Amino acid sequence: MNEAARDIEEDEARDPVEPAPVPPPKRTSHRFKVFRRRVGRGLSISIGAPTLRTLARTWGQVASGEEHLATARAHGGGYFMALWHGRMLIPAARHGQQGYTVLVSPSGDGDVSEMLLRKLGYGVVRGSTSRRGRAALRELLTLLRAGTPIAITPDGPRGPRKTMSQGLAWMASATGFPVVPCGFVGANTWHLRSWDRFTIPKPFSRVAFVYEEPVFVDRKAEGGLEAASEEIRIRIERAECRGFELLGAEPDG
Numbered sequence: 001m002n003e004a005a006r007d008i009e010e011d012e013a014r015d016p017v018e019p020a021p022v023p024p025p026k027r028t029s030h031r032f033k034v035f036r037r038r039v040g041r042g043l044s045i046s047i048g049a050p051t052l053r054t055l056a057r058t059w060g061q062v063a064s065g066e067e068h069l070a071t072a073r074a075h076g077g078g079y080f081m082a083l084w085h086g087r088m089l090i091p092a093a094r095h096g097q098q099g100y101t102v103l104v105s106p107s108g109d110g111d112v113s114e115m116l117l118r119k120l121g122y123g124v125v126r127g128s129t130s131r132r133g134r135a136a137l138r139e140l141l142t143l144l145r146a147g148t149p150i151a152i153t154p155d156g157p158r159g160p161r162k163t164m165s166q167g168l169a170w171m172a173s174a175t176g177f178p179v180v181p182c183g184f185v186g187a188n189t190w191h192l193r194s195w196d197r198f199t200i201p202k203p204f205s206r207v208a209f210v211y212e213e214p215v216f217v218d219r220k221a222e223g224g225l226e227a228a229s230e231e232i233r234i235r236i237e238r239a240e241c242r243g244f245e246l247l248g249a250e251p252d253g
Helices: 003-014 030-056 067-073 108-120 133-145 167-175 224-247
Strands: 060-064 080-082 101-104 123-126 150-152 179-186 189-191 199-201 206-211
Touching: 030 108, 060 224, 067 179, 080 167, 101 108, 101 133, 108 123, 123 133, 133 150, 133 167, 167 179, 167 224, 179 199, 179 224, 206 224
Parallel strands: 060 206, 080 150, 080 179, 101 123, 101 150
Antiparallel strands: 179 206, 189 199
């Protein structure tokens, strides 16, 4: 040890320096959170819906398998439309004002989503398999029996991306209504840095809407809900691959 370092250590031993107090972490007040959420709602209503409609009108659109929607409806009621969370902006304008209801998480972010969806012409049921699951199921059953199609993102609201919980298969089995796996993709898109790589087609992008054959879930069948969930996942992925083929574009992962 050199003399300078030894002198510093001796000085610190004789007169230890008190560490500077660490300020407590700043906390976002409840009032600010409420204010921020209200602002988000307002922007969703005043800007989000009109902007999306305007953007969607610039897209070149191609669709495949629309007859499967009619097949699903022909079984005496509604059906579940299954798509990945990161793709939900693409069909939002196309299927607005068509009688769809969307299952939305009962969270603060879900509050903002609800306002935007309602402005676009969707009905909303709040719930998930972990919160309000059975209450939401009762609401969905009433709607399905009346012929209402229900849109669900089985990897939402937190992911992991493109993974299936058994919630959708459980709801399909409990209600008896089919699931239509869907692939909604774009050829020229932005992706947000979010867990779902949220997809936003750029102006004048080409987009594809692909609908797979309906899946009926029987929990007593071999493999039960786990096998049914995997089948739905495979078909959503297949629908997305078909969409990229129609657009002549490489899959975006």
